[in-house]
Amino acid sequence: MNVNLVKEFMAIVGRELVFADEAERQAYSYDAAVLTPQVPALVVMPETHEQLGKTIKLAYENGLPITVRGAGSNLSGAVIPSSADTVVILTSRLNKIIEINEEDLYAVVEPGVITSVFAEAVSSRGLFYPPDPGSQTVSTLGGNVALNAGGLRGLKYGVTKDYLMGMEFFDYNGDLIKTGSRTVKCVTGYNLSGMMLGSEGTLGIFSQIILKLVPPPKASKALMAVYDDISDASETVAAIIAAHILPCTLEILDRKCLTYIEAHTRAGLPVEAAAILLIEVDGSHIQAVEEDACKVMELCKKCGSKDIRTAKDADEKNRLWEARRNALPALARARPTTVLEDATVPRSKVPAMVAAVNRIAQKYNLEIGTFGHAGDGNLHPTILCDRRNKEEFKRVEDAVDEIFDAALNLQGTLSGEHGIGMAKAKWMEKETNRATINFSKNLRLALDPKYLFNAGKKIL
Amino acid sequence: MNGKTKKRTSLPQLTKQLMAIDDRLAGCMHCGLCQAVCPVYGVTLKEADVSRGKIVLLENLAYELLKDADGVGEKLDRCLLCGSCRSNCPSGVDTVEIFLHARRLITDYRGLGKIKKTVFRFILPHPGLMSFFVAFSGRFQRFFRRKANKSMGTFEFPILRPFAGKRHFQPLATKSFSAEYGKINTSAGKSGIKVAFFPGCVPDKLFVRIAQASMKAFEKNGVGVFMPGSLVCCGIPNLVSGDYVSFKRLVKTNLGLLKKAEFDYLVSPCATCVSSIKENWFRYRDDFTDDERRQIEEIHGKAMDITAFLIDVLNVEFKTSGSETCKRRVTYHDSCHLKKTLGIYAQPRNILKNLSGLEFVEMPEADRCCGSGGSFTLTQHKLANQIGQRKRNCVVSINPDIVAAACPACMLQLMDMLSQNGDSVEVKHVVELYADSLGR
Structure with missing residues (x-):
């Protein structure tokens, strides 16, 4: 890249936070997806909102493709640079939790805050932020919003989209756009947060996010049900929901999985089973939770599970979940x-x-x-x-x-929670139709006329 | 010096050597979960500082996608080899082994710096020289030291600034442990156990009180001790700098000395020495003679950290004196080499919780690396300080009187960080606190 331009980026964020040398840049050529890497031209790490806005403006004015990156832990290639002239903008230093409001149940964060760090901070204040993607110990909240991350608690508590109340983001001019609010209800203007959610860095770059918090459950109960036939497991899932019980987690592991986990942990898992379900119910009253757990057990039995194991205490619960934790x-x-x-x-x-x-x-x-x-x-x-x-x-x-x-x-979808990124962009039309792609493209070009924001991702 | 005559490897040779470990590199699935625990990444937030980044760079070097081997070498140097990523890795990648090996290859390519060469190949193999330096500086230190933190009794040594920066140390010993005790060979007492004592360089030359406390613990429990007079460094500084030649030389010297007596266990108060002996000597055992290899294998089974020895082997009893009115608050820092390499974290806590006069309090992030990592503190001083600051903040957050550890290298770092911040927290080895409880 042109030396003078590099100097201009340095003038914005400081010499130390612009990475131009080859080895340093190569460390931003990949993410957690198994795809072909692309080394960017430059990597910039702003520390303030002002620096972020200026960095975007400078890159855009100079016609440089921009890929914004949090932890780089996504599985869809969403932050692999688009081309060799790309500028990667890192959000990792924009990592302040600005506010946790216990009265009004919301928090304001910068995009680089790590999911589990945030969840712990919220929990230490007696509140709960449920979305828990598998990479939560490293993933950033900005990344979670940009990919609408899910996790294990989706069935009862929903995913990131259910907690997004508002945000501020920079457009391609480096201008700050504000949308949503700290209130439960808000119908001011277009729902731009909804548009930015899951946009995978293709429409603008977040600088601040408002997230909803909820009171935590006070009691929980976990159990494991073993099945000889995977259809029985699925029938159980349907029966539980038909009985109007919403477990906070309801996980399935198939035989292959069990075999690998058992070989790795020797924890005594039922490897001869076709599948197991791991079920956890929670709520605010221990008695209600116990009742739900009993009902769930009955349903498991009724649907054909001959072996049901429950956890009596936290230790046993931990052991039950060990199998799931060890799957990957x-x-x-x-x-x-x-x-x-x-x-x-x-x-x-x-x-x-x-x-x-x-x-x-x-x-x-x-x-x-x-x-x-x-x-x-x-x-x-x-x-x-x-x-x-x-x-x-x-x-x-x-x-x-x-x-x-x-x-x-089977009337399903390409991606439940990992994102479209580069990996699945070519499949989008198959799930939707040409008109949907064109509509999305028009939207994108209106907000990014030079097609520089994370080109090649999401919509082709 | 024969180090000079060794020809450096060329870039194509280096590429080829790295390609030979491609299988191990390919085990990394690039999930990035190492970011959560890496002490260096925790400070810089730079991808090239975390294991995923370093592994990709090594792969790119192997596949000739990158020619800047020096640049990759610099990135590899920014790692404490603390093993935090290894114990957190879903794919079970042995990052420590990969980085040790890669450092060795890259050092063969770019050569070893002059200071390191002098220290590794000339000073470390000659304990007499080191002891002389200790005696000399110990005697004359008052002329060139400056009081740093009064309540902690630490000093700064301006003449050491080129090597150690403005670090705060405790006063140097006037006589090293080994110079004072010479050779030791006592027979087993009531325990029926005899140990080879490997004090480690820091307890031998700086924190002599740790070595003395260990001796007291052995003596009071009827443990026989064998210590050959001139044990040398375990070799870890050499290995982490990629200087395999001098590493091997030190191991051989130690093996020769340890051959001179029978012992049931090899015990050290230095977590780094124990992990080095148990893991690194063992890892490279096939590069030694058959006799030496057999000896390394035997020592691999016998080497033990002193806290584990006290609890798991001696099963020591603790005196309970019911009614202390004022207990001192003690917390514990998990050394990486102890917890992540050797899996020892319960034993030192067990000791601290049972000592009378102490109230044990757990600090936040007790097992997060303190940033010491031996020579890392010297070569990456600024990073070590930033990492240490986080540790210091965790320590003082629970307001303890004492912070205990079971690794002298961590203790140096803890002492420096606390002293620099003007804190007043005593830094002690677990075995010192145990020995204090034994009376005279």
Whole structure:
């Protein structure tokens, strides 16, 4: 990049926070998705809102593509730079929790605040911020909003979108746009926060986010149900919801998954089972929670589970969840590369989707373990492979395409919570239609006339 | 010096050597969860400072996507090898092993700095020289030290600024532990156990009181002690700087000395020495002679941290004196080498909780790295300070009288950070507090 331009960026944020050397830039060429990396031209780390606005303006005026990056922990290639002349803007130093309001139940944060750091701060004030994506110990709230991150608590508590009250963001001119408010109700202007939510850095860059907080549950109860037939597990999910019980988590692990976890932990998991459900109910009254747990157990039994294990105390609960926590580590250790997919279907279609995944695994001769959020129909088929083996990786790519197809055929969606990014952009039209793509493109070009904000992501 | 005559490797050779560890690099799935625990990333928030970034850079070097090996070397230097990422890695990538190996390869390529070469290849292998330096500086220190923190009794040494910056130390010992005790060889007492005592450089030459407390703990429990007079450094500073040649030389010297007597356990009050002996000597055992390899394997099974030795082997009893009116608040800092490498965190707490006159309080982030990492404090002084500041803030947040640790390197850092901040918190080794409880 032109030396004078680099100096201009340095004039905004300081010499130390502009990274131009090759090794430093290469560390921003990837994210957690298994995709081809792209080294950016320059990386800038603003520390204040003012610096952020100026950085955007300078890059945009000079026609430089802009990719905004938080922790780089997303699984869809959403922050892999678009091209060799891209400027990566980091939000990691914009990491202040500006306000936690206990009276009005909201918080104001900068985009670089780490999800779990925020959740702990909120919890220490006796409140609760439920969205808990798998990468929460590193993921940023800005990234969570930009990808509308989910997590394990979706069924009862919803996902990031259910907690977004408002925000401030910079447009391509470096002008500050304000939308939403600290109130429960607000109908002022367009719902621009709704538009920015899940926009994956393609419309503007957040500088401040207002998030809703809720009172925490006072009691919870966890149990594990073992199934010989995965359809029985799915039937249980439907029966629980039909009985008007909303567990805070309702996770499924298939046989492949269990086998890998058991090999890794030797915790005595039922590896001969077709699937297990991990269910947790919570609420404000211990008695009500106990009653719900009892009902859930009955339903599990009625739907064909012969082995139900409950947790009596926190220790036992911890042990039950150990299996779920170890799902990814166990799968990840089996082979060098782990391709974590995110196809989501209406929850009644979970058995059909698991069957489709197993059929695809067989067809392409691949190892795929499936776990996920059964209550949300959000499955994570995890393909174990070695990206350095070109022949094998071609089979992986074909299998992924077919998994998308299967999900769409079951009236599902391409991505439940990982985002579209680069990985799934080409599939967007298949799930929607040409008109939807054109409409989205028009919106995008109106807000980013030079098509510089994270080009090649979300909408092609 | 024969170090000079060794030819450096070329870039194509380095690339090839890195390609040979490609399998290990490929194990990283780039999830980035290492960011949550990396002490360096915690300060800089730069991707090249966290393991995911470093592994990608090594891969890119191996695949010739990057030619700036010196640049990658500089990034690799910004790592404490604390192993926090390794214990948090979902894919189980052995980052410590990868980075140690990579440093060795890159040092072969870019050469070792003059200061490091002198220290590693000339001073560390000659304990007599070091002891002489200690005696000399110990005797004359009052001429060149300056009081730093009165209540903690620390000093600053302006003449050491080129090496140590403005760090605050405790007064230097006038005589090293080994110079005072010479060779030790006592037979097992009532415990029926005999240990080889490996004091470690810092307890031997700076915190002599730790070595003395260890001896008292052995003696009061009827443990026989064997210590050859001139044990040398365990080799960790050399290894982390990629100087494998001198590492191997130090290990060989120590093995020769340790061969001279039988012992049941090898015990050290230095967590870094124990992990180095148990992990690093063992890791490279195949590069030694058959006899030496067998000896390393045997020592691998016998090496123990002193707190684990007291609890797990001796099963020591604690005197309970019911009615102290004023208990002193003590907290504990988990050394990375102890908790993350050796899995020891319960034993030191067990001791502290059982000592009369002490009230144990857990500090926030007790197992977060303090930023010491041996020579890291010297080469990356500013980073070490920033990391240490976070640790210091956690310590003082619970307002303790004493902060205990079981690694002298961590203690140096804790003392420096607390002293720099004008705090008044005593820094003690767990074994010192234990020895204090034993009476005269």
